[in-house]
Amino acid sequence: MEEFKKLGLSKNTIEVLEKKGFSKPTLIQSKVIPLLLNGKKDVVGQSQTGTGKTAGFALPILETIKEKSRTVQAIILTPTRELALQVSKEIDSLKGNKEVIVLPVYGGTSIGVQREKLKKGVDIVVGTPGRIMDLQRRKSLRLNNISYVVLDEADEMLNMGFVDDIKTILKNTPKDKKMLLFSATMPKQILNIAKTYMREYELIEIEKAQVIINTIEQLYYNINPKDRVEGLRRILDFNSNFHGIIFCNTKRNVDTLVHQLTKLNYRAAALHGDVTQDQREKILKQFRTGHVKVLVATDVAARGIDVEDLTHIINYSLPLSSESYVHRIGRTGRAGKKGVAISFVIPSEKRKLNSIERNNNCKLIQKEFPLPKDIIEKKEEQVKEIIKNIIEANMGKSSKYKAMADGLLKKYHAGEVVSAILKYSFKNELDVNSYNDLGQLRMSSSREGRKKRQRGRRRPRSRDRRSNNEFDNKKTEHKTFSDHQANNKDKKPRNSSFKKKRRRR
Ligand code: ADP
Ligand code: MG
Numbered sequence: 001m002e003e004f005k006k007l008g009l010s011k012n013t014i015e016v017l018e019k020k021g022f023s024k025p026t027l028i029q030s031k032v033i034p035l036l037l038n039g040k041k042d043v044v045g046q047s048q049t050g051t052g053k054t055a056g057f058a059l060p061i062l063e064t065i066k067e068k069s070r071t072v073q074a075i076i077l078t079p080t081r082e083l084a085l086q087v088s089k090e091i092d093s094l095k096g097n098k099e100v101i102v103l104p105v106y107g108g109t110s111i112g113v114q115r116e117k118l119k120k121g122v123d124i125v126v127g128t129p130g131r132i133m134d135l136q137r138r139k140s141l142r143l144n145n146i147s148y149v150v151l152d153e154a155d156e157m158l159n160m161g162f163v164d165d166i167k168t169i170l171k172n173t174p175k176d177k178k179m180l181l182f183s184a185t186m187p188k189q190i191l192n193i194a195k196t197y198m199r200e201y202e203l204i205e206i207e208k209a210q211v212i213i214n215t216i217e218q219l220y221y222n223i224n225p226k227d228r229v230e231g232l233r234r235i236l237d238f239n240s241n242f243h244g245i246i247f248c249n250t251k252r253n254v255d256t257l258v259h260q261l262t263k264l265n266y267r268a269a270a271l272h273g274d275v276t277q278d279q280r281e282k283i284l285k286q287f288r289t290g291h292v293k294v295l296v297a298t299d300v301a302a303r304g305i306d307v308e309d310l311t312h313i314i315n316y317s318l319p320l321s322s323e324s325y326v327h328r329i330g331r332t333g334r335a336g337k338k339g340v341a342i343s344f345v346i347p348s349e350k351r352k353l354n355s356i357e358r359n360n361n362c363k364l365i366q367k368e369f370p371l372p373k374d375i376i377e378k379k380e381e382q383v384k385e386i387i388k389n390i391i392e393a394n395m396g397k398s399s400k401y402k403a404m405a406d407g408l409l410k411k412y413h414a415g416e417v418v419s420a421i422l423k424y425s426f427k428n429e430l431d432v433n434s435y436n437d438l439g440q441l442r443m444s445s446s447r448e449g450r451k452k453r454q455r456g457r458r459r460p461r462s463r464d465r466r467s468n469n470e471f472d473n474k475k476t477e478h479k480t481f482s483d484h485q486a487n488n489k490d491k492k493p494r495n496s497s498f499k500k501k502r503r504r505r
Contacts, residue, residue, distance in 0.1 A: 007033045010063055016096040026052040027206045029059075035202060036060035042179045042201035044194050046186040049303075049327060051206065053182045057150050058091045061124065065147060067099045070121035072141065074148035077129055077166065079156040080300060081106035081277050087152060088126040100124060105131045105141075108277035115140040129157070129165035136169065143173045154183040154190050156300055160273070163193065170197060185323045216333035220343040220353060220364040222441055228316060228344055229260050230436045231369050235314070235342060236266060236294065238370040240382060244312035245305070246296045247328050249320060254296045257316065261294060268294040271301040299324050308334055315343040318352050322359035347441065372435040379430055383422070 003024045004017055025033065028047035035043055037060050047053055057076075065073040076091075078084045088104035095102070105114045105127035111134065118125075118140045125132070125141065135141035143149075151157060151166065179198045183190055186205065194201055223231045236242050248254045251272040261268040269283045269292045280301075286292040288307050297305075299319065310332045319325045332339025343364060345353050357363055408417045428434040 012096045029056045032056040042198040047206035076126040076150040246314040271297040372432045
């Protein structure tokens with residue numbers, strides 16, 4: 001607590017921090033707080049997620065704004081609704097007995113209620129750019145008296161294309177306001193924003209610690225883009241305890257994947273910027289309780305999800321930056337528990353994988369997708385276990401199925417009866433042929449692929465053909481669903497066009 005006191009915080013604040021259980025400031029807080037309390041400069045602060053940036057700017061703002069002013073004195077812009085709510089709650093929890101009112105504003109909730117509250121007088125507004133502009137247009141929110149503008153999670157705001165909105169919002173703000181910008185990463189464009197909109201500013205950067213924790217097992221699978229759903233299916237089926245997030249790079253990919261998974265009977269839900277606040281809260285609740293096991297999300301939508309105990313993170317597409325990779329996989333392996341981070345790598349993304357490894361100083365281990373027969377074997381073990389438990393739980397008890405069972409057993413052999421019931425219960429869930437073929441990888445860009453092709457060319461024709469088949473071992477090992485479909489007239493055109501494409505290369 002001594003360290004907090006030294007930063008120049010008031011008695012009220014120290015008491016609040018004591019109650020909240022903050023015993024000492026984080027690195028970014030110890031640099032930013034005195035600067036904002038004393039200095040006249042604007043501040044740009046970078047420090048990784050979870051290092052207390054919110055309190056870093058909120059405490060000095062709370063210390064310096066006036067009580068009962070009935071006008072908005074500070075505005076905090078956040079990229080998502082969830083963050084607006086989170087930041088506003090954090091500020092509210094830090095104000096202690098200081099009489100200031102904090103209001104979160106974001107789309108998907110009633111604007112009328114927000115206008116009413118603004119009319120009665122609010123000191124700090126936390127919100128998303130869209131709703132803030134809306135309130136400005138309706139003259140409910142006036143920023144001509146503010147002392148602070150904060151751009152929180154600025155890198156995400158940039159990613160989401162909020163730069164023009166920020167410009168619009170800043171138009172009606174006083175010249176002498178203090179402007180603060182906080183971000184987990186500091187790409188060049190952010191410094192450009194700072195240079196354009198800020199007065200003289202101080203840049204505070206906290207070096208990131210080794211962020212990837214060793215409780216996360218990092219794996220990757222090579223795959224063709226068109227086979228990703230099949231690959232995902234195999235992973236999900238092989239890991240029956242799966243409870244995790246699948247990351248896609250765009251909203252559209254999220255929706256498409258959820259649609260595909262739902263058709264395959266998985267309980268999956270989508271989370272992205274277009275999901276309404278109500279839906280979002282409902283989905284997160286279902287995910288937290290485990291009713292939804294598979295959450296498909298974009299990076300931004302997944303920010304602020306605090307669900308512990310996730311078993312897996314899947315990068316259905318590799319993230320756009322090496323930093324996002326760390327953010328994504330950090331959702332698992334928490335609190336000393338083991339977690340698995342899986343990345344799907346399509347042939348054109350080999351270099352991206354290398355740069356993720358290089359920039360994060362980590363190594364991903366290559367794996368092969370589980371084979372249908374292994375998945376089925378595992379599923380069968382589970383079914384046997386479930387049946388065993390039911391039998392044991394009902395032993396000696398009278399069951400309403402007893403008469404039916406006796407009747408069936410009088411007519412047929414026990415083996416036939418049980419097989420029929422399994423077939424009835426599990427349909428094709430235990431059928432190896434329900435899995436599709438994972439096509440041969442076209443690794444044209446990789447060294448491995450090139451070597452294999454060259455080796456093939458040197459051989460006589462007849463052997464060459466055989467060696468190709470050996471390479472494509474998954475195809476020879478199973479007569480799969482897609483093999484069956486190849487006999488089907490409807491599927492022929494797709495098959496031949498695939499072949500054509502390969503010939504062209
Ligand atoms: P960031 O914005 O850097 O991602 P947050 O401001 O959201 O991080 O803070 C992450 C968590 O750490 C919050 O739950 C917050 O209450 C807590 N926290 C912040 N400062 C401290 C501190 N000095 N000591 C302990 N916990 C803190
Ligand atoms: Mg933050």
